[in-house]
Amino acid sequence: MNSLEARPVTESEFADWLRAVNTGFLRAPTPSDEEVAGRLPHMDLARVQGVFDAGRCVATFRSFAQELTVVGGATVPADAITNVTVSPTHRRRGLLTRLMAADLAAAKERGDVAATLIAAEYPIYGRYGFGPAAWTTEWEIDIPRAGLDPRLSGASARDGGRIDLVDTPEVRKLGPALHDRLRARQHGVVSRGDRWWDLTTGNALFPNDNWTEPFHAVHRDAEGTVDGLLVYRADDHWGDAKQPLNRATVRSMIATTPAAERALWHFLCSVDWVTTIRTGNRAPDDLLPLLLPDPRAARVVTHADFLWVRVLDVVRALEARTYAVPGSLVLDIHDATGLTAGRFHLDASPAGATCTPTTRNADIALDVRELGTLYLGDESALRLAALDRIEELTPGAAALADGVFRAGRRAWCPDVF
Numbered sequence: 421m422n423s424l425e426a427r428p429v430t431e432s433e434f435a436d437w438l439r440a441v442n443t444g445f446l447r448a449p450t451p452s453d454e455e456v457a458g459r460l461p462h463m464d465l466a467r468v469q470g471v472f473d474a475g476r477c478v479a480t481f482r483s484f485a486q487e488l489t490v491v492g493g494a495t496v497p498a499d500a501i502t503n504v505t506v507s508p509t510h511r512r513r514g515l516l517t518r519l520m521a522a523d524l525a526a527a528k529e530r531g532d533v534a535a536t537l538i539a540a541e542y543p544i545y546g547r548y549g550f551g552p553a554a555w556t557t558e559w560e561i562d563i564p565r566a567g568l569d570p571r572l573s574g575a576s577a578r579d580g581g582r583i584d585l586v587d588t589p590e591v592r593k594l595g596p597a598l599h600d601r602l603r604a605r606q607h608g609v610v611s612r613g614d615r616w617w618d619l620t621t622g623n624a625l626f627p628n629d630n631w632t633e634p635f636h637a638v639h640r641d642a643e644g645t646v647d648g649l650l651v652y653r654a655d656d657h658w659g660d661a662k663q664p665l666n667r668a669t670v671r672s673m674i675a676t677t678p679a680a681e682r683a684l685w686h687f688l689c690s691v692d693w694v695t696t697i698r699t700g701n702r703a704p705d706d707l708l709p710l711l712l713p714d715p716r717a718a719r720v721v722t723h724a725d726f727l728w729v730r731v732l733d734v735v736r737a738l739e740a741r742t743y744a745v746p747g748s749l750v751l752d753i754h755d756a757t758g759l760t761a762g763r764f765h766l767d768a769s770p771a772g773a774t775c776t777p778t779t780r781n782a783d784i785a786l787d788v789r790e791l792g793t794l795y796l797g798d799e800s801a802l803r804l805a806a807l808d809r810i811e812e813l814t815p816g817a818a819a820l821a822d823g824v825f826r827a828g829r830r831a832w833c834p835d836v837f
């Protein structure tokens with residue numbers, strides 16, 4: 421273990437590091453020269469960590485700067501963690517633990533309010549203070565059962581708006597501004613850099629990527645403002661009796677108004693030949709099923725944890741968000757790493773909050789991972805208390821915390837990173 425060297429990688433080691441990432445993620449290991457050259461300029465190498473054994477990279481870890489939208493629409497600076505792998509030859513020797521400790525300490529030092537990640541497997545990250553903060557649901561829609569009138573085209577949006585098919589250069593132009601409007605209103609959304617848009621619109625390709633151009637549809641409101649973007653692909657599947665049985669798969673759908681959501685889903689349900697839709701990653705309380713005359717036509721195919729949050733600065737985290745109802749609570753936060761441990765007085769209201777270190781008696785005690793789970797308003801404090809994951813020290817405090825922390829709509833993180 422001591423002979424293993426953990427450190428930021430150099431430019432010349434980046435190809436070896438990528439090979440280790442591919443190995444951990446069970447992909448063909450050796451990256452092409454073009455892939456290495458295409459990715460390298462976009463890496464902040466100071467935050468690309470590797471562990472080397474006899475000159476070979478055997479563990480990888482990368483973080484980058486991200487903005488996370490919290491309840492109420494404000495954003496906090498986050499340490500987004502990705503590309504976590506330990507080669508099968510070196511697993512379960514504490515390498516991830518070592519890389520994580522170094523990264524979280526650096527993030528705290530930098531002033532990040534939280535760390536975020538999308539967990540490959542549920543049991544990995546709780547031990548480092550992360551809690552599942554936003555969940556994902558995917559539906560499969562059986563269009564003939566949905567009860568929509570097949571004679572109507574979804575393109576004639578009933579709110580005075582319209583739907584247009586657009587091409588990737590236009591998406592590249594209008595997408596970022598639409599996304600910025602989304603993240604000002606939806607907690608759980610994370611920032612998308614230029615690179616994200618370049619990769620998803622095919623502006624930047626690696627030769628071994630199998631990117632194929634999807635369909636893009638935008639919804640414009642009655643004033644012509646773009647308030648929704650739907651990205652989908654369709655397979656080519658026909659029944660033996662020559663009936664069309666094509667399935668559309670949504671790669672992304674973001675909208676800033678319920679009218680745009682309704683119009684885009686109804687549009688997709690009206691595309692000729694398409695009989696099934698896979699919705700991709702949606703919030704568990706997405707409007708979609710209830711936008712169908714028969715919501716049972718939408719069957720849940722996935723429901724799982726998605727975005728995990730690790731609070732690094734309790735005061736700034738809790739002061740950044742708003743709260744459903746006014747309430748005053750003293751929280752005793754446990755954190756084995758010592759990064760956030762302490763007692764904090766939260767004075768919360770729908771307009772915001774103050775949070776201050778205190779010596780007053782605590783109302784509830786919880787680990788920092790439970791704070792991560794509560795942070796985006798997506799979990800019930802009462803449920804966590806029933807599971808003994810929140811300790812109620814003042815009678816009624818769990819119910820108060822439940823009312824204060826919960827948000828009206830569920831958190832949603834549209835992106836894997």
Ligand SMILES: CC(=O)SCCNC(=O)CCNC(=O)[C@H](O)C(C)(C)COP(=O)(O)OP(=O)(O)OC[C@H]1O[C@@H](n2cnc3c(N)ncnc32)[C@H](O)[C@@H]1OP(=O)(O)O
Nearest residue numbers: 444502503504505506511512513514515516517537540543
């Ligand atoms: C944000 C992302 O990038 S998500 C992608 C995560 N990567 C993967 O899933 C790729 C395949 N897996 C791997 O590369 C590795 O197994 C990793 C990175 C998950 C774990 O790396 P390791 O170096 O083996 O972890 P480490 O030895 O530090 O383990 C620490 C603890 O976590 C536990 N643990 C680690 N991975 C897992 C897991 N997949 N499931 C359950 N427990 C796990 C270990 O048992 C250990 O527990 P202990 O402290 O009680 O003994």
